Amino acid sequence: MDIKNTPEKLLKPYNPQETxxxxxxxxxxxxxFNPDVCIEKGYTAPDAEPFSIVLPPPNVTGTLHTGHALMLxxxxxxxxxxxxxxxxxxxxxxxxxxxxxxxxKVEKIIEKEEGKRKTDLGREEFLKRVEKFAQDSHDTIVGxxxxxxxxxxxxxxxxxLDEKRSFAVRTAFKKMFDEGLIYRGHRIVNWDPxxxxxxxxxxxxxxERKAKLYTFKxxxxxxxxxxxxxxxxxxxxxxxxVAKDDERYAQYIGKEYDAVFCGVPIHIxxxxxxxxxxxxxxxxxxxxxxxxxxxxxxxxxxxxxTKQVINEYAKMMVGGENLLGKKTTEAREVIAQWLRDEGLMxxxxxxxxxxxxxxxxxAIIEPLPKLQWFINVNKPIASHSGKTLKDLMLEPVKDGKxxxxxxxxxxxxxxxxxxxxxxxxxxxxxxxxxxxxWYKGEEIFCGVEAPEGDGWTQDEDSLDTWFSxxxxxxxxxxxxxxxxxxxxxxxTAVLETGYDIxxxxxxxxxxxSTYLLNDIPFxxxxxxxxxxxxxxxxxxxxxxxxxxxxxxxxxxxxxALRMAMIVGVGPGNDSNLGEDKIKAYSKFANKLWNITRxxxxxxxxxDRENLPALDTEDQQTADELxxxxxxxxxxxxxxxxxxxxxxxxHYSWHTFADVIIERSKAKIAEKRNSESAQRILIEIxxxxxxxxxxxxxxxxxxxxxxxxxxxxxxMLIVEKWPCxx
RNA sequence: GCGCGAUUAGCUCAGUUGGUAGAGCAAUCCGUUUACACCGGAAAGGUCGCAGGUUCGAGUCCUGCAUCGCGCACCA
Numbered sequence: 001m002d003i004k005n006t007p008e009k010l011l012k013p014y015n016p017q018e019t020x021x022x023x024x025x026x027x028x029x030x031x032x033f034n035p036d037v038c039i040e041k042g043y044t045a046p047d048a049e050p051f052s053i054v055l056p057p058p059n060v061t062g063t064l065h066t067g068h069a070l071m072l073x074x075x076x077x078x079x080x081x082x083x084x085x086x087x088x089x090x091x092x093x094x095x096x097x098x099x100x101x102x103x104x105k106v107e108k109i110i111e112k113e114e115g116k117r118k119t120d121l122g123r124e125e126f127l128k129r130v131e132k133f134a135q136d137s138h139d140t141i142v143g144x145x146x147x148x149x150x151x152x153x154x155x156x157x158x159x160x161l162d163e164k165r166s167f168a169v170r171t172a173f174k175k176m177f178d179e180g181l182i183y184r185g186h187r188i189v190n191w192d193p194x195x196x197x198x199x200x201x202x203x204x205x206x207x208e209r210k211a212k213l214y215t216f217k218x219x220x221x222x223x224x225x226x227x228x229x230x231x232x233x234x235x236x237x238x239x240x241x242v243a244k245d246d247e248r249y250a251q252y253i254g255k256e257y258d259a260v261f262c263g264v265p266i267h268i269x270x271x272x273x274x275x276x277x278x279x280x281x282x283x284x285x286x287x288x289x290x291x292x293x294x295x296x297x298x299x300x301x302x303x304x305x306t307k308q309v310i311n312e313y314a315k316m317m318v319g320g321e322n323l324l325g326k327k328t329t330e331a332r333e334v335i336a337q338w339l340r341d342e343g344l345m346x347x348x349x350x351x352x353x354x355x356x357x358x359x360x361x362x363a364i365i366e367p368l369p370k371l372q373w374f375i376n377v378n379k380p381i382a383s384h385s386g387k388t389l390k391d392l393m394l395e396p397v398k399d400g401k402x403x404x405x406x407x408x409x410x411x412x413x414x415x416x417x418x419x420x421x422x423x424x425x426x427x428x429x430x431x432x433x434x435x436x437x438w439y440k441g442e443e444i445f446c447g448v449e450a451p452e453g454d455g456w457t458q459d460e461d462s463l464d465t466w467f468s469x470x471x472x473x474x475x476x477x478x479x480x481x482x483x484x485x486x487x488x489x490x491x492t493a494v495l496e497t498g499y500d501i502x503x504x505x506x507x508x509x510x511x512x513s514t515y516l517l518n519d520i521p522f523x524x525x526x527x528x529x530x531x532x533x534x535x536x537x538x539x540x541x542x543x544x545x546x547x548x549x550x551x552x553x554x555x556x557x558x559x560a561l562r563m564a565m566i567v568g569v570g571p572g573n574d575s576n577l578g579e580d581k582i583k584a585y586s587k588f589a590n591k592l593w594n595i596t597r598x599x600x601x602x603x604x605x606x607d608r609e610n611l612p613a614l615d616t617e618d619q620q621t622a623d624e625l626x627x628x629x630x631x632x633x634x635x636x637x638x639x640x641x642x643x644x645x646x647x648x649x650h651y652s653w654h655t656f657a658d659v660i661i662e663r664s665k666a667k668i669a670e671k672r673n674s675e676s677a678q679r680i681l682i683e684i685x686x687x688x689x690x691x692x693x694x695x696x697x698x699x700x701x702x703x704x705x706x707x708x709x710x711x712x713x714x715m716l717i718v719e720k721w722p723c724x725x
Numbered sequence: 726g727c728g729c730g731a732u733u734a735g736c737u738c739a740g741u742u743g744g745u746a747g748a749g750c751a752a753u754c755c756g757u758u759u760a761c762a763c764c765g766g767a768a769a770g771g772u773c774g775c776a777g778g779u780u781c782g783a784g785u786c787c788u789g790c791a792u793c794g795c796g797c798a799c800c801a
Binding site for chain 1: 726728729730731736737738739740741747748749750751759760761763764765766794795796797799800801
């Protein structure tokens with residue numbers, strides 16, 4: 001065979017390192033990631049159906065991990081597929097300032113490197129440092145996304161804390177404030193004594209620990225014994241609650257007692273409450289309204305006083321020298337010893353209990369009464385015909401306007417919304433959107449801009465980061481301005497993210513969109529699973545098994561990593577990323593390379609203007625491929641990429657290469673229907689490259705540039721998908 | 726406590742609407758160096774967690790159980 005006309009590079013194995021960055025630049029410079037350019041250049045019809053995805057913005061807390069890599073791969077597949085279908089396709093990038101996460105990361109760095117605290121630097125200087133860190137992280141992340149081959153429209157990039165998004169946040173806040181959905185109130189909140197801020201229920205991580213359950217009486221003449229793992233809070237008790245129908249205690253209900261508990265005078269009323277279980281412990285519950293959510297609710301029902309005994313630093317606020325100023329853990333021991341000494345202790349038993357800790361700082365949460373901002377999820381909204389935010393969040397999923405893939409997460413979503421409590425949106429941190437509320441004496445002003453006149457001070461708190469991310473599908477498109485982009489691309493087609501983020505983010509986007517726009521934010525939610533190591537363990541710093549996706553790319557190429565992450569991994573399923581699997585697909589890239597070489601070398605003399613007829617055998621082969629393409633197109637539309645990739649892999653290797661190409665060798669050598677054999681080769685190859693492009697964009701684009709279809713036509717990225725259903 | 730998922734070849738996992746099991750990796754044997762050794766061919770390997778049920782027929786549907794994992798709640 002004449003090798004002269006074979007492109008030089010095909011004579012060596014496929015080299016992703018030489019190819020990938022070059023091709024990404026070619027795509028980016030040609031502007032095809034931008035749907036406007038695609039229309040301008042005639043790749044997309046001006047009236048084409050829009051398809052949009054907003055990138056779940058990675059936190060600017062460092063670098064991308066394998067979870068991000070998976071997200072980029074799946075969304076890039078969706079985007080490239082839509083683009084090849086001729087849709088007006090936008091995949092919009094951005095990053096998230098991630099308030100608490102970023103701030104605490106920078107705090108840790110400053111403390112480690114300079115031994116300073118944020119208060120040593122002051123708000124302004126500290127924020128400068130955070131912004132510098134955020135900028136660096138952003139640059140890293142953007143570079144990494146490019147390495148993944150992500151066809152994101154960088155010209156539209158957004159940041160949750162930039163000028164436009166801040167304006168959207170203030171606009172949304174004011175609307176909710178004016179309608180009474182945002183309120184300020186004293187409530188028991190999750191206080192993080194280390195981070196010195198409130199956190200939401202979702203930022204709590206439960207850790208199982210061993211604890212001691214103490215059973216005792218407040219004093220010798222107190223009639224009922226109670227149990228607790230936290231005796232130090234008992235100096236703040238104002239009642240004992242028992243079950244209504246508990247005969248043991250019925251005679252005491254309504255009575256009041258005075259006692260001196262470890263030197264602190266307390267006044268206890270006995271009440272009957274429905275939340276008390278007779279069988280648990282002694283069947284009596286010491287009520288500490290200031291330091292327990294449940295107790296606060298009991299206190300409210302019975303009009304009991306609230307007595308705060310623990311401060312923001314988790315230290316005792318009451319008692320004599322033995323208690324005052326002590327940490328809660330120390331005070332616990334002091335009180336336990338006092339109970340033993342006084343002969344009040346009835347029982348001490350080891351129990352295991354779930355301790356609430358803060359996700360970011362690891363500190364044990366101290367429930368405290370605090371003045372905070374909340375979003376009321378149960379208030380009927382006049383502008384939405386009396387529906388509550390909860391209703392607005394439930395409806396689109398119930399009605400099927402929003403589909404969740406895989407389906408089982410719909411129930412998880414419903415369950416979560418149904419149990420939703422008011423959302424605490426204020427945080428005592430510096431980095432983030434400052435609450436757009438100003439005070440002057442008794443006056444309060446809420447506005448998109450600061451009020452006119454002197455003497456106003458802005459609220460010190462900032463907003464929960466999820467407030468701004470809730471607006472993400474439309475703040476990125478220019479809202480509150482009604483832009484062309486907003487009109488074209490909202491609601492977005494798909495929201496693709498990890499299932500662990502469902503309550504945090506997905507629910508909040510639905511809340512914001514349905515309330516502010518009267519529209520859904522996306523039509524489909526696609527959840528991907530966790531990426532674990534090859535042994536199925538969660539990747540974690542302490543295990544030292546974290547894999548950097550960029551290292552894998554350097555070693556095996558982006559296409560190989562992408563395939564390894566997709567093949568056989570259904571939506572919502574966790575996957576194990578082993579290097580063997582990646583190697584297998586880097587071999588596959590090379591196999592495609594050699595397939596193309598063989599086809600080019602063996603079909604050079606064929607007359608493309610005047611193609612010969614196919615013999616029966618090859619005609620059947622052609623029909624089989626069309627059937628396969630039809631099948632996988634259906635699966636693409638159902639997001640079953642794990643099946644499509646497996647089938648394409650198998651077809652390319654074990655049908656096209658092992659059967660069809662092997663057969664053609666014999667036919668060409670024996671001059672038996674050799675023209676038919678050549679024609680089937682040049683028919684199959686371009687179709688395969690098109691179908692594989694969303695998954696393996698680099699090697700397919702490179703090969704496309706070497707075959708006549710690509711040499712004489714457009715880039716593969718803007719070519720047509722090989723099958724229309 | 727409530728809910729969800731998993732249990733298939735040595736390992737990691739596929740298996741669309743029920744028709745006597747598949748892939749990758751590993752291991753065995755044979756072959757090939759003019760598309761590709763990042764190759765080809767062959768053989769081997771499974772009572773599809775357990776027990777019932779529906780059915781002509783169940784990995785697939787139903788019930789119960791076991792083990793593992795996850796989420797939510799409780800945690801006096």
